[in-house]
Amino acid sequence: MTTSALRVAVDIGGTFTDTVLMTGDGTVIATAKTPTTPRNPTEGALHGVRDVLRDVGADWARITGFIHGTTLATNALIERRGARVASVTNAGFRDILEIAYERRYSQYDINIDKPDLIVPRARSFTIAGRMDAQGRELTPLDETGVDALADALRDSGAEAVAICLLHSYANPAHEQRLRDLLLARLPGLAISISSDVSPEAREFDRLCTTVANAYIQPLMAHYLADFASAFAAEGVRCPILMMTAGGGMTTIETAAALPIRLVESGPAGGAILAARIAERAGAREVLSFDMGGTTAKLCLIDEYQPQSARRFEIARAERFIKGSGMPVRIPVLEMIEIGAGGGSIAHVDRLGRIQVGPHSAGSEPGPAAFGKGGQNATVTDADIQQGLIEPASFAEGRLRIDTGAAADAIDRCFEGAGLGTDEAAAGISEIVDESMAGAGRMHAVESGKDLGARIMIAFGGNGPLHATRVARRAGVQRILIPRAPGVGSAVGFLYAPVSFEIVRSRYATLDSLDIDGLNAFFDTMIAEAESVVRAGAPEALLTTRRTAFMRYHGQGHEIEITLPDRALAAEDLAHLRHLFEAEYRAQFARSVPGMVIEILNWSVRVASSADPAGRVARTEPAGRAVPQRRSSILCEVSQTRREADIYDRATLRPGQSLQGPALIIEPQTTTYVSADFSATVDGDGTLILTAEGYTA
Structure with missing residues (x-):
């Protein structure tokens, strides 16, 4: 004990x-x-x-630290299970959501599906009042119109309201006053204001982010209160911290007010784990591969830092087409996510082609083999049919696996297709593996990077099982499987810092920058971020990162430039110009001499200090591992049934090696070593899978 x-x-x-x-x-x-x-x-x-x-x-x-991540916010947005939301914008700007970017995401598709932005025009309301881009009041807020607005909101049946007024990032006074006036008249209403949720320029993105926050806020506030209450009743006395999309943690109170920050929080934990494993192994270029029961997530990691972004899209109408979803502007670890998991459902389309996902059997009823009433063939059923999952050891024996039900579901799915059960199961695996490899290749190309030179770090309940098959298709030749990979994202939560990031717009040109005003602006943001972080880490040593988002005059997008963590002085301006032009040349191969440089946004990230990862000690070879037994599998390399060695991961020792085909079994997952891969164990207990013919 x-x-x-x-x-x-x-x-x-x-x-x-x-x-x-x-x-x-x-x-x-x-x-x-x-x-x-x-x-x-x-x-x-x-x-x-x-x-x-x-x-x-x-x-x-004994629990002194509790970190939680959930897909509830993400799923509520994707499945449209949130509150009935209305929006309030300035008079004359009712149609911000309808106009959007004034362009089609697919120019020549006559059957285009417009993104569902949650709030229809009938629930889009306005009020008079106006600020300018510098935060000066042009027209006072029309407080005499608030009664009529409250009546309209009540009549619309709105359960939540998103307020997004022009230039509120520069001066939030009108938004704050309108919120207070509405709450006095409609005390049960959940209200999100854009100056709290996403205080940045670009009103369409800002309104969408505020709408998304308002949409899930009642659901998440209720869920988080119930969650905290249930664990307090069991005896948990420490604060519960929530994982955020940006790879940090925040308090449950902040999460309840800004639940949009929880979207994609689970996958962020996996990226944090992969970055730490990469640092331990000295792997500077990594592809993180997290395959669970519902989706697969891939993230690029360079110099031990996951790729990050300030914008992503929810519920795309077309999975791989930018602009087909609802834009959300928050700090997020950038990754590509597709509907390819163990529970992804297979079917044959009207052209006779095998399709897998994005729909999932979930946990209820789950794959057919789970015996909970599922009738559809899934990726897990295909893996069971191929002998890649041992029924007795699956999910630590907590789930009874019915191999006959898996085979029957596959046969039903492919009835009349002229395929045997093994052939159909192999087809399901090939389709889902190619989908994941293709997503990884596309993500790398969009980022201007090459997958072939990268090391894959695979985890999740199904990641180690599919890693070699995905790596082969993606051109990746080395794979790391950390300890406890089946719960990798949860392990990553425990390595994440308590952090909070604020991105705020304050337009300036480099030549006319108000240094004193900017330093005061940073001081305010740092104080706000520190107050959130201190609530979750009252005694921790804190670090601060300051960033400027810069561009040439007239451009539509910015480049992220890291600033020194101190008050700026006039002599720093020349260095800022140098940093921007160096980064611009790195991205576009040239700079533009004499062009005015603008700064649109500034950000501050305050975080508790993380313990250094250290490096894995060199391990001497310790001979070949001895398998516990052998079992028949369908080998995708030879496309025949053959015997595979079975190993218990707990018995493998640092320095030992083995040759595929092999299955390495542990409590929450199985690592499949394909016939064209070998495996060794490093000093951390991490499995290193290497493709045949690979030379460092």
């Missing part, structure tokens, strides 16, 4: 809920993967934490 302080992380996914228990020195001592309970996600989380505490003989009072 352990008596030391413990930290716990809970990651609620679409299919499974992952739980990790870690000691104060960073050692993972227990993990659990339990089915997600969609009707009440807290129930599945409670089961997971009870399981890990029972495994080590600890009680709830």
Whole structure:
């Protein structure tokens, strides 16, 4: 029985809920993967934490740190299960959502589906009043019109309101006053204001972000309150921190007010883990591959930092076409996510082609093999049919696997297609693996990077099982599988800093920059961010990163330039010009002499200091590992049935090696070593999979 302080992380996914228990020195001592309970996600989380505490003989009072990530916010936006939202903009600007960018995302598609932006024109309202771009009041807020506005909101049935007034990033007074006046008349209304949610220029993106926040705010506030209450009743006394899309943690109170920051928070934990593994291994160029039960996520990591962005899209009408979804402008770790997971449903389309995803069987009913009533063939059913999942060890034996049901579902799916069960199962795997590899290639091309030179770090419940098959198609030749990969995102939560980032617009040109005003502007943002971080890390040493978003005059997009963490002085201006032009040349191969340089946005990120990752010690070869047994699998390299060695990962020792085909089994997942790959174990216990013929 352990008596030391413990930290716990809970990651609620679409299919499974992952739980990790870690000691104060960073050692993972227990993990659990339990089915997600969609009707009440807290129930599945409670089961997971009870399981890990029972495994080590600890009680709830030992938990001194609790980090939570959830897909609930993401799924509510994708599945449109949020509140009934109305918007309020300036008089004359009712149609911001209708006009959008004034362009089609696919010029020649006559059947184009316009993105669903949640608020129809009938629930778009306006009020008189106006600020200019410098934050000066041009027209006072029309407070006499608030009664009529409140009546219109009540009549529309709105449960939440998104207020987005022009230039509120420069002066939020009108938005704040309007919010207070409406709450006095409609006290039960959930109101989001753009100056809190996304205080940046570009009103369409800002309004969309505020609408999305308002849409999920009632749902998430209720969920987070229930979650905190349920764990407090069990005996948890420490604050519960929430994982954010930007790769940091924040308080549950901040998350309830700004739930849009929780979108894609689970995958962010996986990217944090991959970055740490990359640093331990000295891998400077990495592809993070996280495949779960519902989706697969891929992220590029350079110099141990995940690629980040300030904008992404939700619920795209066309999966790979930019502009076909709802834009959201928040700090986020940039990754590509596709509907390809263990629960992804396979079918044959009207042209006789195998299609997989994006629809998923989820945890209820789940794949046919789970025996919960699922009738559709899924990726997991295909893996079981190919012998790549051992039924007795799946999900630590908590789920009984029916291999016959998996085969029957595949046969039903491909009835009349002229394929045997093995052929159909292999076809499902080939389609889903190519989809994931194709997504990775496209993501790399969009970022101007090459996948071939990268090392893949694979985790998630299905990542290690599909890693070699995806890597082969993506041209990647080395793969790292960390310890406890099946709950990788939850492990990543425990390495994330408590952090908060603010991006705010303040237009200036470099030649006319008001240095004193800018320093005061930064001081205000730093104080705001520190107040959020201190609530979750009251004693931690904090770090601050300042950034400017710069461009040449007349351009539509900015380049991110890191600033020194101190007050700026007049002599810094020449250095800022040099930094911008150097980065511009790196991206576009030239600079533009004599052109005016503008700064549109400024950002501050305050974070608690992270412990250094250190490097893995060199491991001497320790001979070939001895398999526990052998089993028949369908080998995708030879396209025949053949025997594969079976290993228990817990018995593998640093320096040992093995040759594929092989299955390395552990509590929450299985690593499949294809016939054209070999594997070794490093000093951390990480599996290193290497393609045949690879030379460093």
